[in-house]
Every structure is written in structure tokens, then in C-alpha cells.
Amino acid sequence: MRRSIPLTAAALGITLALAACSGSADPADTETSAGTDATASGTLTMWVDDTRINEMEPVVAAFTEETGVEVELVQKASGDIGKDFVAQVPTGEGPDIIVSAHDGLGEWVNNGVVAPIELGDKAADFSDSAIAGVTYDGKIYGTPISIENIALVRNNALLTETTATTFDELVAQAKGTGTPFSVLIQQGEASDPYHLYPLQTSFGAPVFEQSADGSYTDTLALGGPAGEAFAAYLAKLGTDKVLDLAIDGDKAKQAFLDGQAPYMITGPWNTSAFAEAGMDISVLPVPSAGGQPAQPFVGVQGVFISAKSENPVLANELVVNYLSTEAAQDMLFEEGGRMPANAASAAKVEDPILKGFNDAGSTGAPMPAIPAMSTVWAFWGATEAQIISGQAEPAGAWNTMVTNIQDAVDKV
Amino acid sequence: MTDQQTVAPPAPPEEPGTRSPRRSRGDGSHARNFSAGFLAKLVLVALVDALGVYGILTALAVESWGIVAFLALALVVVNWVYFSRRAVPGKYLVPGLLFLLVYQLFVMAYTGYVAFTNYGDGHNSTKSDAIESIAIQTETRVEGSPTLPVTVVRSGDELGFAIVQDGEVEVGTADEPFAPVDGASVDGDRATAVPGWEVLGFAGIAEDQEAITALRVPLSDDSADGSVRTQDGSTGYVYQPTLVYDPETDTFTDTATGETYTPSDSGNFVSEDGDRLTPGWRVGVGFDNFTRVFNDPRLTGPFLQITAWTFVFAALSVATTFALGLFLAIVFNDPRVRGRKVYRSLLILPYAFPGFLSALVWKGMLNPKFGYINEVLLGGADIPWLTDPWLAKVSILMVNLWLGFPYMFLVCTGALQSIPEDTIEAARIDGAGRMRILRSMTLPLLMISVAPLLISSFAFNFNNFTLIYMLTGGGPNFVGTPVVVGHTDILITMVYSVAFESGTKQYGLASALSILIFVVVGLIAWLGFRRTRTLEEI
Incomplete structure (x- = not known):
């Protein structure tokens, strides 16, 4: 109570000062500040998740030094950024900029909360898959900053060579080491379609059809004989105990750290922990299970601008003109160690692990950002879990799932 | 505030x-x-x-x-x-x-x-926001048009852009297309000074951002050539809208095909062929959200099954926790028990932990492969505590018993101590046995003060979202149902799955369903309280 006196006074003062400021339209005032000044005042609010805030800090500090524009970084849980962005932008309380994976883009566009940007010639500085990730309906909505995908990670202390050309051979080789697990793929009670996707695509059952320019249509492609074959394969992996719903992300990581498996299908977010534990690892593409290339989802981390930002010019200056540059992406890489989306920066990366992920992802498929995708996840995971645990008959459950997803997508 | x-x-x-x-x-x-x-x-x-x-x-x-x-x-x-x-x-x-x-x-x-609205994904905000978003999203860069280094200039209140075309500086405003000006100076491909206009630096641009990003300078007299706009105050591109909004008729018109989109009752601009523009906006939809759960064949099947389980779960939760709490209260109310204070304090511990934390801990302990219960207590058994439909229900009730009995224990202990010793004594002198005293004296007297709490406990468990969400997440899921819900889902977690986790967020539907649940709980509580009044007439 007592503290609120100065607070209130200060707040009143600021309010009055603001009111006075907005009223000062006389030319004498503006002439002094406008014109030759190279730096501007203003504050941008940027939402970043906990894993990226440290690498973003020095980069925006450099931007502030260059332009005088303050950037306030707000740390959010990565799962909340997209959700809260949709909820808060319409109220006018949202951030100017968010850093997020691109898979929520369709939802943001559909809700009118994200503003398109014009990368212009700078688009050529990025790889095609990076640009594809931040493009929706033919328009670019964000600057890509890093690319991520999963791949096969090998513990060189257990195995030093991988000659397997199929996933079955890989499992057989891994079982030869006598470790408790063969190829770790993280699951959970609702399975994990993301980590199983390379296997699924190797049967030729991608989730959605892609049109000629690589963008996704909302026609499901995961059904049919290819899907049934994958479902049967999942059931087989379940009975062979390669896949186990009890092994979630943390347990899989710990098991691999403990040397309980020669292989693990995982992403670069786990490899730094492996390196810190002193493990010698190699990163390889996932071998095909169904005969066709095993394509992981490629996720693009992008920086997006709110449709209702009060500082559109400053936000564009940061997102389009600054964060897209080679220098800024180099700096992000140095701080965070993630594969930069800028092609020139990526070419400089020499880390064999990151290069391994990059090679594995070069044939990958961009994660669909269409709103229909968000409907797919729950059905997909639940059905895969039921097939793996043997609760459901594979082909039948898979076909029911396809029908249910189609119903739900049509309903949207 | x-x-x-x-x-x-x-x-x-x-x-x-x-x-x-x-x-x-x-x-x-x-x-x-x-x-x-x-x-x-x-x-x-x-x-x-x-x-x-x-x-x-x-x-x-x-x-x-x-x-x-x-x-x-x-x-x-x-x-x-x-x-x-x-x-x-x-x-x-x-x-x-x-x-x-x-x-x-x-x-x-x-x-x-x-x-009563369709608030949710795709209908997230107001109509004016939707119009603005559609206009922004459908403005596209003219194919093959050049990147223009733009200089933002101002004269009085009027803003304009200066660009360099064929070595000559041209200035245009919102009303005037680009036209050459004399005496301007150029640095590279960018105009640096324009007579009659004040050139804005970055700071100047920063002060007037929204006006500058809203400015469209026509490239020529022919509007088909498109107009120049800038988003960063230094680079401009030529844009052409593909959809134009007409405030007078309140419609969007496609500039290429001439198709018009008119606002519909469901809060979208819709063409005659039924093509919808997104985003839409929030509109009232009457009782649609309330009737959906009964009309949508995808919901009705699981809805009945889940309603039944909700009642069973709430009733059994109250019954088991009350039974155990009462039993322990009676035991520890007996002065012959030594160390009663210590026991009582220990028994209250489960109540002292936050419920969601306990649920998470239990979830870990019940993990079939690594959980403490299977691994240590049962010596490596492989019992699917949380993944078998029936065992999951049992697990939920057991965990809720662990979480809930201390409350009942506390309440019953208090109520027991307030029962006057002399009435019990009188009954004993009249020759009543232990069971008789419990049945005819203690319980009825206890019920007067405890019954309302049992009703509120029922209402609480009816909506015990935290426990279900944290322990099983509603799983194991039903096989093949058209909405992803599971054997242990209760009504409120089903609402959450359907309205939020199904991919599209539907706040309208969620609100309507929670109101329906409130009505059910309210009705039960009202009936219960009416009955307890008769208890007081002993």
C-alpha cells in the first residue's frame, strides 16, 4: 500500500507526459529530432523461449548499439509462444516480434495475428527449405534463423561402423551389441509421430500431399496401402520391443547417455548433452524401413512480426534487415550452436555433428504449417500408441484414423 | 487494475x-x-x-x-x-x-x-481487425518488379517517398504518383536531399511508423501499375492488392476475377461459390455451441460413456476418501492410541502437497517399466497401471484416495470431537453396543456437519481436471473414436480435449460445455443440500 504512492505518482506523471508528447505536433519539435539523427528511440518487445534467449541477447544488444532501438526480450515457454501470440495480439497487448518454430504459421495467418514481410533479394541468401518453412500461401511471413531436423545418432564407443541400408539391418546390428536397447526412438503414452516420421515416409506415406511448388495441400496422404504397411511395421517394432511407450524423451536420452543403446533417433537439441558427457558420437541419415527415402520433418526457427505491432518499421529493421544478415546469423550460431538458416553462415559451419544433421535433413520434408496439421497430431499419436502397444489391429486402426482425421479436417 | x-x-x-x-x-x-x-x-x-x-x-x-x-x-x-x-x-x-x-x-x-459466440481459431478478433488482416495478407508484390531504395520525405503534414529512376529523383505521395523533381541530390541509388521536402532519417521515421507503413504511393496514373510501399523505411517494393475492400458495400472484391465476398452470419467473408476468406471475426451463434454436443455425431458416443465415468469417479472418490478418513479419524480419536499427534500430523501430509505435483509423482511411480511400484515394490512386474483401461481407472481412484483422505480425516476428526461425550455415555448406559453407537449415534451426529462437505467434495471431484490431466491425460484413448478422448477422461477434461487439444481452439464451445457441466453439478448440489436439511432434524 505504502509503495503505491510513488508508483502512482510516477505512473500519473508518465501518463501526463505521454499525453503531452502525443500532442506535440508543431514542426519546430520534430525538426530537431528528425533528419540527420542516425539512431532512433523506441522499444521492441520480443518473445523468445528459454533455449534461445541466451543466444539472442548479444545479437539484439548489437542491434541496439547500432540503431538505438531497445529490444526487450521476454522469456516464454516454447509451447506457449504461438498460443499466447494468437490470444494476445488482438488485445493489443501482444509482442512486436516472436521467435518460434514455423509450424504454427498457418494458425497465425488464419487468425490474422502475423504480418507478412518482404525479404526481397535477401530471400536468395537462404536455403529453399528455410524459405519454404516461413512461407504460407505464397507469402513470406518471417526471417528464418535456424534449421533443425532429427537424424540417427551413433554411440561410437559401442559401434564404429554402420553398413545397414535398411532399418531392419540397423536393428539387427544394434541388437548384436547386447545392450538393453537397440535403436532408441523416444515415445510416451501418446507415442511420438514426429520421431517416427522418417520411418513413415520411407513407406511412402507422407502426412499431406505436396503441390508442385512444395507447399502442402490439406489432402491427407498417409492412408492407403503405404500407410497400412507402415502400421504393420509399427506393430512389428512394438512386439520386437524396439519401440516402447514407457520410454519417453527423458528416459531415451538417459539410456543413450548411459551407453544402453548404440543408436538413437534424435535432434541436435540433445547432442550437446552427449558431447558434455564426453561421448563420441556420429550423426547419420536414418536408413529406410520401407524402401523409399526416410525423410525427417525439417523445422525452421523463424522470427515473425505481429500484425498489430506499434513499431512496424523498427520491427522490420530488426527482423528483415538485421537478423537476416550473415553477420547476425554467424553471431547466433556462435552463441547457440544451431545450424544457421543463412546459407553463407551455414557454409562456414565445420562441426561434424551439425553437418551430419544437415545432410540427413537435406532430403527432409518441411513440417506442414497448414492449420489442418494441428488437427492431425492428436489422432496420429493416439493411434500409433495403440498400434505399438498392441491394443489395436494395425491396418484397421490406421484406416479408422485416416477417416477420423479427414472428418475433423473437413469440420474446420 | x-x-x-x-x-x-x-x-x-x-x-x-x-x-x-x-x-x-x-x-x-x-x-x-x-x-x-x-x-x-x-x-x-x-x-x-x-x-x-x-x-x-x-x-x-x-x-x-x-x-x-x-x-x-x-x-x-x-x-x-x-x-x-x-x-x-x-x-x-x-x-x-x-x-x-x-x-x-x-x-x-x-x-x-x-x-454464445464462435470465438476461437479463425474467429479470433473483431471485424475491423479481420478486414485489416485480409487486406495485408492479400497485397502481393508485383512479379518482376524492382527493389527500390526509398527515401521517406515530409512536407508539413504530408508524407511522401523519393526514389531514383534512371538517375533522376522522383517524389510521390499518397495522392500524387511519382513525378521528377529538380535539384535533388543523389548518393548511389538513393536520394539524399529533395528541395521542398524534408528528408527523414531513421529517428524521424521511427516517430511516424504507422503512417509510413500505411503509405501507398501510386507508381503511375494507372492504378494497375501498383503502388510503392515500404515496411522498413528504406526499401520499397511495388505492390498490387488482389482483394480490395469497399467500406460502402462492406465487401471484398477480387481484382483479377471480379468475384465479391460478402460477410456471412458465421463471421467470414464468403463468395457466392462458398469460398471463405480468413481470418473471420467473432459473431454470436445463439445456442449452437450448447446443442453441438447433442447434435454432432462425433461427440455423442464418447459423451455418454464419459458422463457415466464422471459420475462413477466423483461418487467413488467421495465414498472411498470418506470411508478411509472416517475410519482413521475414529481410530485416532480413541485415547488409548499412543502417539496420536504424530500419526495425525503424518496423515495430513498428502494434503499438504500441491495436488498437481502429487499426481505427477504418482505418474512416475506408476510407469510400467521404470516406476517405483512395478520395479521395486512388485519386483520388476510389468503391470500397465496407466495404460490398461480398467487399471487406469483403478489407479486414478487410488491416487485420489491418497490425495483426498487427509481432508476427510481432518473433517471427521473435528466433527467427532464436537460430539458430546455424555450422549455417547448415555447410549452406552442404555446398553448399546459399539456398532449400535456408531450407527445410531456417532454417524448421524457426524453427518449433520459433514454431509455438506461431502456434497462439495463431490462437486470438486466432478471437475477434478488437475488429477486426470496430470496423471493419465485422459488416456488410454478409446480406439477409433472420432474425437481423441480416453477411458479416464471426465467431462471437464473431455471439454479441454475437444475444445483445445483437437487442434483448433474453440473458446465458444468450451464455455458452453463448461456451463452445461455447471448446471449438472449445481443441480446435484442443490438436491444434496435439500436432503441434508432433513438430517438436521434429528
């Missing part, structure tokens, strides 16, 4: 019974009588007023008229109540009433309002 004005505790009221003769002569006016209490009241109310005024100013700045009106009214009421002599009961009631208004009535009214 709205709750700030209620922070002040009620100022010391004037006791109604102590009207001194001096006061009745009118000398008690505050103008003449500055007691310490009055000064304290003055300061507190002044603080509340200051906060309120700050709230009003802030709300004014963001044009939230509802909040302005509410705060103004609340301030008037607070000041009148605390400075008037006639509002003594008000002095006690006002803070509570204001809290009730903000935290209960407003939330309820807002939920009720949302239940």
Missing part, C-alpha cells in the same frame, strides 16, 4: 450505538473533528482514489470504455460509502462486493457471453 480500489480495508466504522449527544447536535462533522481514525481513512481512501484515477487514465489511453465506466462508478461508490454517515453496512460490504463483481460475476458473465 480494476481490483485496486478494493485494496483498502474497511475504514474504522462509527459504532452505530454510540451516538453522543454532541454528534446529534451536528458538531461531529468531519470538518471540525479530525480524529486519528478519520485521518487514516482519509489517507486510505485517497490512495484508493489515486489508484482508481490511474486506472481510469490507463484505460482511457487504450480506449477501454467499459473499464473507465466501471472504475468511475466504483470510485464514486467507495467515496460515498466511506464518507457518508448513512452507509454503515456498506463500509463492511463494499470491498467484498467489488471483489465478487470482478472475480466472480464478471468471469461468469463473460463465460456466458463467449458461450
